[in-house]
Amino acid sequence: MARLDGEVAVAISTTGNSAPDDRPVRVVIAPDKFRGSLTATEAAEAMAAGVRDAFAPVEVLVDLVPIADGGEGTLEALLVSGATAVPVRVTGPLGDPVEAAIAVRGDTAYVESAQACGLTLVPRPGPGTATRASTLGVGELIRAAVGTGARTVVVGLGGSATTDGGAGMASALGWVPVDADGRPVPPGGRALAAVAGLTRPAAADRSGLDGVRVLAACDVTAPLVGPAGAAAVFGPQKGADPAAVAVLDDALRTWARVLAGVFGRDVSDVPGAGAAGGLAAGLLAVCDAELVSGADLLLDLVGLPTAVATADLVLTGEGSLDRQTVTGKGPKAVADLARAAGVPVVAVAGRADLHDPDVCAAFDLVGDLVSAFPGRNTMHHTATLLRQRTRDLVRGLVPAGR
Numbered sequence: 001m002a003r004l005d006g007e008v009a010v011a012i013s014t015t016g017n018s019a020p021d022d023r024p025v026r027v028v029i030a031p032d033k034f035r036g037s038l039t040a041t042e043a044a045e046a047m048a049a050g051v052r053d054a055f056a057p058v059e060v061l062v063d064l065v066p067i068a069d070g071g072e073g074t075l076e077a078l079l080v081s082g083a084t085a086v087p088v089r090v091t092g093p094l095g096d097p098v099e100a101a102i103a104v105r106g107d108t109a110y111v112e113s114a115q116a117c118g119l120t121l122v123p124r125p126g127p128g129t130a131t132r133a134s135t136l137g138v139g140e141l142i143r144a145a146v147g148t149g150a151r152t153v154v155v156g157l158g159g160s161a162t163t164d165g166g167a168g169m170a171s172a173l174g175w176v177p178v179d180a181d182g183r184p185v186p187p188g189g190r191a192l193a194a195v196a197g198l199t200r201p202a203a204a205d206r207s208g209l210d211g212v213r214v215l216a217a218c219d220v221t222a223p224l225v226g227p228a229g230a231a232a233v234f235g236p237q238k239g240a241d242p243a244a245v246a247v248l249d250d251a252l253r254t255w256a257r258v259l260a261g262v263f264g265r266d267v268s269d270v271p272g273a274g275a276a277g278g279l280a281a282g283l284l285a286v287c288d289a290e291l292v293s294g295a296d297l298l299l300d301l302v303g304l305p306t307a308v309a310t311a312d313l314v315l316t317g318e319g320s321l322d323r324q325t326v327t328g329k330g331p332k333a334v335a336d337l338a339r340a341a342g343v344p345v346v347a348v349a350g351r352a353d354l355h356d357p358d359v360c361a362a363f364d365l366v367g368d369l370v371s372a373f374p375g376r377n378t379m380h381h382t383a384t385l386l387r388q389r390t391r392d393l394v395r396g397l398v399p400a401g402r
Helices: 040-055 074-080 127-132 136-147 167-172 190-194 230-234 242-263 275-286 294-301 304-309 330-341 357-361 382-395
Strands: 002-004 007-009 025-029 060-064 084-091 097-105 108-112 152-156 213-218 290-293 313-316 345-349 365-368
Touching: 025 040, 025 304, 040 060, 040 074, 040 382, 074 084, 074 097, 074 108, 074 294, 084 136, 097 136, 108 136, 127 190, 127 242, 136 152, 136 167, 152 294, 167 275, 190 242, 213 275, 213 294, 230 242, 230 275, 242 275, 290 294, 294 304, 294 330, 304 330, 313 330, 313 382, 330 345, 345 382, 365 382
Parallel strands: 025 060, 025 313, 108 152, 152 213, 213 290, 313 345, 345 365
Antiparallel strands: 002 007, 007 365, 084 097, 097 108
16 A cells, blocks of 8 residues: 555456546546535545546546435435435424425335424524433424335435434324423423433324334434443534533433333343434334444435446545544445445545545545645635646546546
């Protein structure tokens, strides 16, 4: 492995499927979002422009397949792949109404939890918002999804402002958290310290979930509680200070005991139960959900395996390519597909940890904007710089004589 000017490269064939000279080179471009700068679709378009720059005047067929791994951007990726959007107005993380949507394809409906409880919906995150943000709107989205007649509901997890263990979601589905006196507890994770039980919805008010399969799509393995749990790992990203993290972790332990008492299942240590501030744990208990890899599921849904099978080169990327990427996020899943098909895969990121051997080994070629353009404001010029960086990385892969 060689390290060259901010990129890491290994020996790579010029085309994965040995394209003959009389046909165009096929390139699949499948990035995730560059958070805060570009959506996955915008990133794919910028990378496509760079590929065309690199191959000109050689003809190249570019297939754009923007991806997601269950978090923000999931709905966009599904709509690009042919799903239908159904607008829904739901309760946001701090109680204000927000405009959201679900995606429907056949008898399956897809919910992006970040649309109802996402951190982007909280203008000024802090300990106060981190401890009272609620997943109530996610439960409302699930009700709307079931209302379309869906027999399977996929809930994409990630990017949440919440650490309420899915208590708000449960409340929207009729399982209202109550204290020892039978009074509903306020929204948010802090209030779960007082939860003593759940009201049981009437048989006629089960939100139609009986017989509906629920999948919780996530890309993390964090348990609900403890030093690797929802509050400790993700709470600070949502504005929680150390005191708030401790309060939330204790409250989630209480919530887990209540869930175990009502549903007969201890979800506190289940890998992945801590996703989206413990929303995954609530889905496991209340909806009998199945935890699935968000990246693998979404890649299948957008048709990436079929696209990669006939590709000569695959490009992927995201805003930050690091240790989390190689533990199950979208770009790593793209790379795994490409490797299985014998197709070279290039990753382009806003920032990449080029000193992590596992990150470097996951792709045939890795490059980023921060290393390539020192001193430039990569957050404000991401599309232009992504095009340039992609062009420079791909230029050396153009087959001789093409």
